Amino acid sequence: MAVRAEAVTIIRPAGSAWSNFAVHLRELADYGDLLRTLSVHRISVRYRQTVLGVVWAVLQPLLMMAIFVGVFSYLARMPSEGSPYALFAYTALLPWTFFSTAVTNATGSLVNHTQLITKVYFPREILPVTYVIASLFDFLLGLVALIGLMMWFNVPVTAASWHLVPVVALLTAWILAVALLSSAAQVRWRDIGVAMPLLVQIVMFASPVIYPLGLVPAAWRPWYLLNPIAGIINSFRDILLRGVQPEPLPLLYAAIVTACTLPVAYAIFKRAEATMADVV
Amino acid sequence: MIDIAFDRVSKRYRIRQSQHAGMKDFWAVREVSFEVGRGETFGLIGHNGAGKSTLLKLLSRITSPTQGEIRLNGKIAALIEVGSGFHPELSGRDNIYLSGSILGMKRREIAAKFDKIVDFSGVSEFIDTPVKWYSSGMYVRLGFAIAAHLDADILLVDEVLAVGDAQFQVQCQERLAELRRNGTTMLFISHDLVSIEKLCDRVGLMQRGQLIASGAPHEVIEDYERVTATSHVAAMADVSPPTPEAAPAAEIETITFHGVEGGEILGTRTGAPLIARVHYNVTAPVTDAIVEVFYYSRDGSVLHCQHSTALAGGQLTLVPGRGAIEFSSPEIGLQPGTYSIGATIRQHNSPATIDWHYGRTLLYVEPGKSVRGYFFTPHDWRVVEKHAHAGERPHA
Numbered sequence: 012m013a014v015r016a017e018a019v020t021i022i023r024p025a026g027s028a029w030s031n032f033a034v035h036l037r038e039l040a041d042y043g044d045l046l047r048t049l050s051v052h053r054i055s056v057r058y059r060q061t062v063l064g065v066v067w068a069v070l071q072p073l074l075m076m077a078i079f080v081g082v083f084s085y086l087a088r089m090p091s092e093g094s095p096y097a098l099f100a101y102t103a104l105l106p107w108t109f110f111s112t113a114v115t116n117a118t119g120s121l122v123n124h125t126q127l128i129t130k131v132y133f134p135r136e137i138l139p140v141t142y143v144i145a146s147l148f149d150f151l152l153g154l155v156a157l158i159g160l161m162m163w164f165n166v167p168v169t170a171a172s173w174h175l176v177p178v179v180a181l182l183t184a185w186i187l188a189v190a191l192l193s194s195a196a197q198v199r200w201r202d203i204g205v206a207m208p209l210l211v212q213i214v215m216f217a218s219p220v221i222y223p224l225g226l227v228p229a230a231w232r233p234w235y236l237l238n239p240i241a242g243i244i245n246s247f248r249d250i251l252l253r254g255v256q257p258e259p260l261p262l263l264y265a266a267i268v269t270a271c272t273l274p275v276a277y278a279i280f281k282r283a284e285a286t287m288a289d290v291v
Numbered sequence: 292m293i294d295i296a297f298d299r300v301s302k303r304y305r306i307r308q309s310q311h312a313g314m315k316d317f318w319a320v321r322e323v324s325f326e327v328g329r330g331e332t333f334g335l336i337g338h339n340g341a342g343k344s345t346l347l348k349l350l351s352r353i354t355s356p357t358q359g360e361i362r363l364n365g366k367i368a369a370l371i372e373v374g375s376g377f378h379p380e381l382s383g384r385d386n387i388y389l390s391g392s393i394l395g396m397k398r399r400e401i402a403a404k405f406d407k408i409v410d411f412s413g414v415s416e417f418i419d420t421p422v423k424w425y426s427s428g429m430y431v432r433l434g435f436a437i438a439a440h441l442d443a444d445i446l447l448v449d450e451v452l453a454v455g456d457a458q459f460q461v462q463c464q465e466r467l468a469e470l471r472r473n474g475t476t477m478l479f480i481s482h483d484l485v486s487i488e489k490l491c492d493r494v495g496l497m498q499r500g501q502l503i504a505s506g507a508p509h510e511v512i513e514d515y516e517r518v519t520a521t522s523h524v525a526a527m528a529d530v531s532p533p534t535p536e537a538a539p540a541a542e543i544e545t546i547t548f549h550g551v552e553g554g555e556i557l558g559t560r561t562g563a564p565l566i567a568r569v570h571y572n573v574t575a576p577v578t579d580a581i582v583e584v585f586y587y588s589r590d591g592s593v594l595h596c597q598h599s600t601a602l603a604g605g606q607l608t609l610v611p612g613r614g615a616i617e618f619s620s621p622e623i624g625l626q627p628g629t630y631s632i633g634a635t636i637r638q639h640n641s642p643a644t645i646d647w648h649y650g651r652t653l654l655y656v657e658p659g660k661s662v663r664g665y666f667f668t669p670h671d672w673r674v675v676e677k678h679a680h681a682g683e684r685p686h687a
Contacts, residue, residue, distance in 0.1 A: 022352060022361040045392040052389060056380060127376055131369065131393055132352040285355035288348065289304060 025285030035281055039134050046137050053145035068149035069156040072104040083221050092223045094252045095164045102251050103220040103244045105153045106182055110240055111211040113146035117190035118197050118207050125291050135284045139194040143186055161251065169254035178246045178257065185239045185269045188276040195283040198291050219244050224261065239265035293364065294445050294476040295327040300359030302345050319345040321500040332477040334487040334508065336515050337497030343480045347447055350478065365444025368395060379423035383414055383433055386422050390437050404440045412436035432459055439466045445476045484512050485589050485629060516649040540575040541609055541636045543648035546584065560659025561667050565623040567598060569634045570615045577609040579639040582616045586654065587631040595625060601639065622669035627658045
């Protein structure tokens with residue numbers, strides 16, 4: 012007779028346990044190996060059979076940057092707060108690309124794995140989360156390219172760069188929140204997937220990617236900053252281009268909105284998980 | 292120690308019947324309660340749509356119950372739909388890790404069992420080949436090998452014994468028997484009643500979402516076959532099942548098979564002669580009686596052929612006492628396989644069946660004459676001489 016760990020599992024209707032975070036998180040930790048295996052798998056499969064391979068991770072924001080320089084710097088004469096516009100655009104395009112690829116890929120993650128969802132149980136959040144992790148990997152590669160760019164433009168990498176760590180953590184948390192909501196919604200309403208490219212574009216124009224935050228009228232700020240990407244991009248520029256601590260207010264907005272949204276998003280996701288296999 | 296406990300569990304699906312109609316409730320599982328003890332193997336049988344698979348989905352947490360509570364004691368794993376989570380571009384090796392972790396194994400566990408899994412699957416030569424190049428047989432074997440090595444206290448098994456070739460099936464059965472000996476609690480779903488009876492300690496019968504019977508495999512399977520066979524007999528002979536209240540005028544005791552020399556046999560070969568005897572006990576005379584024997588598939592769902600005193604002609608009157616009717620076929624037309632045997636006694640022009648029997652009689656048919664198609668039909672042949680026309684040659 013095999014020795015067994017006495018682990019009692021109780022399966023109940025979804026409604027009665029929908030905010031049971033501790034249980035959900037412990038279970039997610041139990042599936043840590045799956046999260047790791049699937050994330051590595053996403054990264055390795057992603058650029059398979061492409062000639063440029065992982066170079067694409069850096070090329071995407073770099074090409075966007077080149078276009079932005081042409082259009083917004085040379086043609087539109089957009090101010091860039093004293094930094095070279097190329098660098099100014101790239102520091103914003105990097106987090107924005109992370110956001111847009113992660114959210115776009117994660118949105119379809121559940122629907123594209125219908126076969127798994129209807130056959131095997133595992134914490135479903137693993138699917139969107141692996142896409143976020145794969146995009147985070149691309150983001151980190153892009154960050155290495157950014158350091159190269161900064162050296163090219165003679166912008167010093169200062170000690171303030173360490174502030175980037177909590178800011179990237181915050182960005183990842185916000186992306187997770189959006190990914191959880193959009194992937195769960197996509198299961199029920201496929202409109203989400205259709206609308207997503209448009210929504211992502213809207214987020215770009217509603218964030219200081221092309222223009223500096225300073226251009227946004229002060230009266231709009233409180234509303235404008237409800238979009239965490241805005242505060243995060245502003246912090247990126249403070250930290251990297253000016254080598255200073257990020258301006259606290261925009262970052263605080265981003266942190267509060269994220270802190271409120273992520274738990275709610277997770278709870279909604281887990282609630283939807285209960286019947287996901289029935290409706291997908 | 293109870294490992295699985297269902298307490299009044301129900302599952303409702305909302306289905307839309309047409310574009311215009313609103314949502315309609317459908318209860319796939321209704322108020323199901325049962326318990327499975329540690330180390331016990333519990334089988335679930337029932338027709339398609341009876342709720343067996345939904346029950347399994349609830350247990351494996353693929354979907355949540357609408358009402359009730361399920362209590363599990365120990366780590367659960369499901370041996371369903373082998374090959375779930377395979378990625379075609381990845382090698383067999385990578386897929387073992389991927390699929391294993393999807394099924395809930397830790398990397399460490401998979402690494403420890405890796406060689407065993409590969410051995411079991413028999414695809415070691417191709418373990419570094421992308422699985423998209425695998426034959427479907429290899430694919431299935433690798434999938435099962437992973438699932439069969441899950442370290443679970445409770446194992447859910449859904450119709451997986453039907454995969455692979457005969458040798459692999461034997462291997463699978465052995466593996467399940469081994470897990471059972473090791474004290475794994477099992478919940479088994481299958482249409483193969485013979486396997487269910489062989490493997491399970493207890494069996495539950497599902498019908499329209501409810502658990503209508505549970506107990507010793509033999510008894511529950513008989514209940515199930517009674518329902519199945521009765522509906523078959525009724526549909527075919529246009530009669531209704533016997534009413535249990537009325538004492539039957541005649542009762543079928545057993546059905547036996549005999550070779551041409553008269554000795555009792557358990558099996559025969561395709562194209563060989565077969566004698567079937569229906570032993571009965573008559574208490575009141577039955578005039579215009581019809582006795583019939585039915586050959587069903589193992590799950591009792593498909594009728595393969597029938598012997599009938601009505602079809603063979605002649606009139607039959609059963610007189611009180613014990614007796615037997617013998618049907619003899621010079622050549623039996625059944626293809627190799629295992630058949631479940633049923634028999635009925637009824638009266639001509641009467642809607643009610645006097646007695647029917649759906650016992651545990653099985654007939655094993657081994658390959659004899661090599662026959663293509665669904666059945667063998669006894670036949671003769673001869674050369675027909677024709678006046679030879681130009682351009683037409685007589686058959687050799």
